[in-house]
Amino acid sequence: MDLSAISPVLLLAALMVAATPILLAAIGELVVERAGVLNLGVEGMMITGAICGFITAVATGSPMLGFVGAALGGAALSLLFGVLTQYLLSNQVATGLALTLFGIGLASLLGQGYVGVRAPSVPKLDIPVLSDLPWLGPILFRHDIIVYLGLAIVAAVWWFLRHSRGGLVLRAVGENHEAAHALGYHVTRVRMAAIAFGGACAGLGGAYLSLVRVPQWTEGVTAGAGWIALAIVVFASWRPGRLVVGAFLFGGITVLQLNLQAARVQIPVEVLSMSPYIVTIVALVALSARKGRGSAAPGSLGQSFHAAR
Amino acid sequence: MKRRTLLATGASAAVAAAMGMPVRAEGHEPLKVGFIYIGPVGDGGWTYQHDQGRLAVEEHFGDAVETIYQENVPESADAERAITQMVLSGADLIFTTSFGYMDATNTVAGKFPDVKFEHATGYRRDHPNVSTYDARFYEGRAVIGHIAGKMTKTNKIGYIASFPIPEVIQGINSSFLHAKKVNPDVEMVVIWAYTWFDPAKEADAAKAMIEQGVDVILQHTDSTAPQAAAAEAGNVFTFGQASDMAAFKPSPRIASIIDNWNPYYIKRVQDVIDGTWESGHSWGGMAEGEVVIGEITDAVPADVKAEAEAMIAAITAGEYHPFTGPINKQDGTPFLAEGEVATDLQLVQMDFYLEGMLGDIPS
Known part of the structure; x- marks a missing residue:
């Protein structure tokens, strides 16, 4: 065993990177669920965003345009879900699962011919003074811009939900769509906007995998990250602040697992490999056990709304 | 009574399908060679090289051979289904190109004695129609x-x-x-x-x-x-x-x-065409060009x-x-x-x- 080989600074820096894709996907899904819609298609939207972003980046040579393409791709796919569930009133759970399957297939199709292609690399931010700080510099200030964008989106969502009128409307729609409708708010329109935002965020998360973390296109590149994002939303009990904790916890364990192996810590590999999932399950159980007084879930979550009812 | 007839017919059809009787016509040309892949053809690594071998076979034999393949086959019960499906679609020789297909390959080989199987990197040859091959x-x-x-x-x-x-x-x-x-x-x-x-x-x-x-x-x-x-x-x-x-x-x-599988694949297809194919284990290295x-x-x-x-x-x-x-x-x-x-x-x-x-x- 040689724990000294693990540098805590580099480990924490790797954690920031590992957490970013699930953080992005989860914050989008959080907004969707706060609006009362359960979209289980996160994995499908992520992988569609991953390939859309990759194609755009390769075609234009600009990774930033790639992320724009990813957000548009994810949003487009999510609007398909929106039309089906909000206007045609299909079952949200079934439609969301179908969206995942569809998204994975669509991404494979789009990705034909992009396997093994190298994408333009995303520049790392180098802030003159801050990046050179001991400890904090490498951990916080030497990442690519998407890491900060992810955190900024979380902060913006927190402010929007808590302090803005729009956020209040969105929460009202999610808690009780009948009441929100009676007050004169357009439930369906609010929900469509939330769904599109969720899709765009999931797309960004997927593109972070295909453009920064891996970085290349291969089928199945998201490898279940979308499902983890869904779990983190529940883990966070639909609050942006806790969402960050959840994403870092999960990303951290993945990174730590590989680092411990490289440092030859005598823990069975299988235990390390399954540890992220165990921690997620334990956290979910602990959370639901602590909340004795009902669920923290939005009141109208997963229910279809029709104005004529 | 009607339902029972229907069931009986269905059962016999299933048995026939399992025996591989109606689907495999005798003396058909060209020789059909199947490949089961663990990853996508475009992985840029292991599966890519096996697929290069497949393409080399096509180029070498031209119209005398037809090749088919299936990508992304998991090393689970799915493998058995995928291999069986390939047999039913008329393959005469099937290369299963990952270690984890070992049990599935041998199980399917037992059911279809007329089809030849080649399993990469494995060691089990339960039936006379199974060969194994590996590279050093x-x-x-x-x-x-x-x-x-x-x-x-x-x-x-x-x-x-x-x-x-x-x-x-x-x-x-x-x-x-x-x-x-x-x-x-x-x-x-x-x-x-x-x-x-x-x-x-x-x-x-x-x-x-x-x-x-x-x-x-x-x-x-x-x-x-x-x-x-x-x-x-x-x-x-x-x-x-x-x-x-x-x-x-x-x-x-x-x-x-x-990994250069081309020489081995071409040789084995030739063996089947010549009727000289035999079960065995091949372990070629640098000397064989593998x-x-x-x-x-x-x-x-x-x-x-x-x-x-x-x-x-x-x-x-x-x-x-x-x-x-x-x-x-x-x-x-x-x-x-x-x-x-x-x-x-x-x-x-x-x-x-x-x-x-x-x-x-x-x-």
């Missing part, structure tokens, strides 16, 4: 281990391993042995990924190694993700695995081990390159075996005496590290 990857590992030992500055070499099976352990031991010969201070850091193909995990494993001071990475997984991670880190060298991975030349990729070292780039100093080429020549000529004693096991007990050469049986049963390796093989 450890020969190539010896050469890149030598280069790695010379190229590392931190004296830490990383090895992204897939599963703890003899084939992978041979590779770790062979490369470690030859790195140690040229650099006694060298240490090998092994990460077991428990996958053949998972780009995100392979990239993370490479990054974890680099963060811990590894500056040369060998991989026994199939994607190019570790190459990309090394390219990003800079000052880290890698080797192409299974395929040349030429996109990462001249650095980080400084050489590669290429293991090839890709271009050694200019990032490697000329003298190291010359030494590597000399080793390739010696192995190809049969003058040098990578596992030649004296070699001790990790616990210090003797494995091979002075001048003794490992037998094939010793190699296929290898389940221990050699002396000087740190850590344990997960059981």
Whole structure:
């Protein structure tokens, strides 16, 4: 065993990177669920965003345009879900699962011919003074811009939900769509906007995998990250602040697992490999056990709304 | 009564299908050759090379042969279904190209005695219509281990391993042995990924190694993700695995081990056409042209390159075996005496590290 080989600074820096894709996907899904819609298609939207972003980046040579393409791709796919569930009133759970399957297939199709292609690399931010700080510099200030964008989106969502009128409307729609409708708010329109935002965020998360973390296109590149994002939303009990904790916890364990192996810590590999999932399950159980007084879930979550009812 | 008739008809149809009777017409041309792949054809590694073999067969035989393939077949119950499906669609010869298809291949082979099966890297031949084939990857590992030992500055070499099976352990031991010969201070850091193909995990494993001071990475997984991670880190060298991975030349990729299945596939298809196909085990290496070292780039100093080429020549000529004693096991007990050469049986049963390796093989 040689724990000294693990540098805590580099480990924490790797954690920031590992957490970013699930953080992005989860914050989008959080907004969707706060609006009362359960979209289980996160994995499908992520992988569609991953390939859309990759194609755009390769075609234009600009990774930033790639992320724009990813957000548009994810949003487009999510609007398909929106039309089906909000206007045609299909079952949200079934439609969301179908969206995942569809998204994975669509991404494979789009990705034909992009396997093994190298994408333009995303520049790392180098802030003159801050990046050179001991400890904090490498951990916080030497990442690519998407890491900060992810955190900024979380902060913006927190402010929007808590302090803005729009956020209040969105929460009202999610808690009780009948009441929100009676007050004169357009439930369906609010929900469509939330769904599109969720899709765009999931797309960004997927593109972070295909453009920064891996970085290349291969089928199945998201490898279940979308499902983890869904779990983190529940883990966070639909609050942006806790969402960050959840994403870092999960990303951290993945990174730590590989680092411990490289440092030859005598823990069975299988235990390390399954540890992220165990921690997620334990956290979910602990959370639901602590909340004795009902669920923290939005009141109208997963229910279809029709104005004529 | 009607329902019972229907059931009976259905049952007999199912039996007929299981026996493979109505679907396989006698004496049909051309010969249909099927391939079962573990990853996508575009993985740029293991499956890509098998597919190159398939294309070589098509080119060699032209209209006399028709090939079919299925990608991304998991090493689970799905494999049995996929192989059966391929038989039912009329394949006469099927190559199943991953270790984990061993049981499925033998099960299906028992049901269809007229179809020939070739299982890559396995050892079970339960039926006379099953052959196994493998390549002596450890020969190539010896050469890149030598280069790695010379190229590392931190004296830490990383090895992204897939599963703890003899084939992978041979590779770790062979490369470690030859790195140690040229650099006694060298240490090998092994990460077991428990996958053949998972780009995100392979990239993370490479990054974890680099963060811990590894500056040369060998991989026994199939994607190019570790190459990309090394390219990003800079000052880290890698080797192409299974395929040349030429996109990462001249650095980080400084050489590669290429699996060249073309000669074997063409030979076996010819055997079926000639009616001389027999069950057996083939284990070709550099001499047979099945293991090839890709271009050694200019990032490697000329003298190291010359030494590597000399080793390739010696192995190809049969003058040098990578596992030649004296070699001790990790616990210090003797494995091979002075001048003794490992037998094939010793190699296929290898389940221990050699002396000087740190850590344990997960059981």
